[in-house]
Amino acid sequence: MAHSTSRIPGFYQLSPADRLAKVIELTGMGETVQAHFADMGNVSPEAADTMIENVIGTLNLPIGVATNLIIDGDEQLVPMATEESSVVAAVCNAARQCRASGGFHTDTSTPVMIAQIQLVEVPNPEFARLKLLEAREQIQRICDATDPVLLQLGGGFRDLEVRVLDDMLVVHLLVDVRDAMGANAVNSMAEAVAPSLAAWSGGKSQLRILSNLADRRLARARATWHLDEIGGEAVRDSMLSAYRFADVDPYRAATHNKGIMNGVSAVVLATGNDTRAVEAGAHAYAARTGQYRSLTHWEVDAEGNLTGTLEMPMPIGLVGGATRSHPTARYCLDILGVENADRLARIVVAVGLAQNFAAMKALATTGIQKGHMALHAKNIALMAGAEGEEVAYIADLLVQQGTVRVDVAQAALEKLRNA
Structure with a gap:
């Protein structure tokens, strides 16, 4: 879309509502779009306007809560903000499978x-x-x-x-x-x-x-998964093979570490911290040996169980920035029950390790697409135009057929409505 001009003198001095009106005027998008942007959800226009420049609206992301986590002996609920299907469920499943061995044990350096x-x-x-x-x-x-x-x-x-x-x-x-x-x-x-x-x-x-390579501010997590919890030696060995692949090949490591950051960044974002700083530090730390490698390490203990560790920079805090100015971030911190940045860092790194376990197990067994696409099916149903109870029906149908595509969903929706 070509705009008549992008030069708007004094734009930054306008209120969010007046800025929005100006953008709607210049783009010709109409009242429906204007009303959509004007609804800022649980963040007031005044609060949003203090966070960044030239505010016209907000982008609301789903917040899910990861369950089953035991971190340093404490039961822990963890809010996660993400748009990606299967991320929250993966943490829940990974945490459930290591509860028998005591969950996650963590450590941090000085901040x-x-x-x-x-x-x-x-x-x-x-x-x-x-x-x-x-x-x-x-x-x-x-x-x-x-x-x-x-x-x-x-x-x-x-x-x-x-x-x-x-x-x-x-x-x-x-x-x-x-x-x-x-x-x-x-x-x-x-x-x-x-x-x-x-x-x-x-x-x-x-x-x-x-420097965002905060290698003096590290967070560490370790956990053990018993063989009977993960499906036996064959699954364990396949996961170890997947880890070794990531540790020697940067092309695999990039996706492997992205999976870790799926969990890490979701908690960092939910608490109003700087996702870009954490991500930059993590990826730079993964290349500290001169080759980009896996952030996690996976081994077998004396009893044959799978053990995993994650050590990475964790430059996050509880004071300043959106952690205090964004009401949802404050409430997420309340759910976490954290009183200092050290405890928050421990929680985040534990979630990262859980996420990596879940991704490797999925790759080593059913494949990443089966679980991911099952959760993604609802999004596809919505994209096809399903509403209300139609969404669950169409999503289930797509999963049963093993074909999660918009065109298939549209055809199924048309058949459903005709019937």
Whole structure:
């Protein structure tokens, strides 16, 4: 669709309703579309307008609750926001199958984030590197002075790293951000200390920004699945083969790790955290050996049971951003019952491991499509125009026939209505 113009002076100053009216006017989409966008569900226009720029509406995603999880001995309900069929069901099934062995056991490192300061035009970088390391205490004073509240909460500057890369120096500030995701805190510290670093090194500061490869802020989960719960040695060995495939082939690993992130990102999104930051860190961490590999590791214990582990960066928080401004995110945190970011990170990584188990088991047994398409059949029925009780009827029919396609659904719906 060609628009008459995309130049709308003062658009950002309008209210969400007036912006929407302007877009409808320029696109000619009409009152039905305008009414659809105007219905923002459980987020007020005022709240939405504080989160991003030029707001005209919201996109509501389903929130499902994963059941059956035991995490560090505690029964846990987990809200997940996703548009993809079978994701929530997969976690429920995987969690149920490892309840007999105690569920998921987790661990985390301290919540340390990295801020990077790039120094260029340094005449003698190796010499300057040692000068900066010697200035650690001065650097700490500057950094901690930028966020006294973080200091009071037990966080703050923890350590310094200086790397020589080509003709530049890269300084890492390691900062304990406590219950925050931490981007604002570490960015502020980087900005504050950059002029001093430039003066001490004899160079010039350029980029001053956090790194989303949060490899000092790791979350870990492990679980055991008994042979009788998963269907015996043949299923176990097929799953191990699937894991080895992902660990040596980046083409397989990309889809394998995407499956992990199906679970991880759904919980991160439901709690108002930054899905892009978590995903970027996860995929970079998967390539830390020089080859992109599986984030999970799968083995067999002494009794022949299947054991799985997942370790990955988890830069998430409970303060700041949408975790506080989005009412649904706050209620999801209430469902979780978490009081700190550490517990949330443990839950998220456990869900990621459960998701990976379920995906590998499906691939190793019935194939991924059977379960996925059975759940997807309702979407296809809706796309074909089914309404009310027709949806379940058409979906069941598609699954029974083993053909989940819109054209087949349309034909079945027409036959049903004619009858």
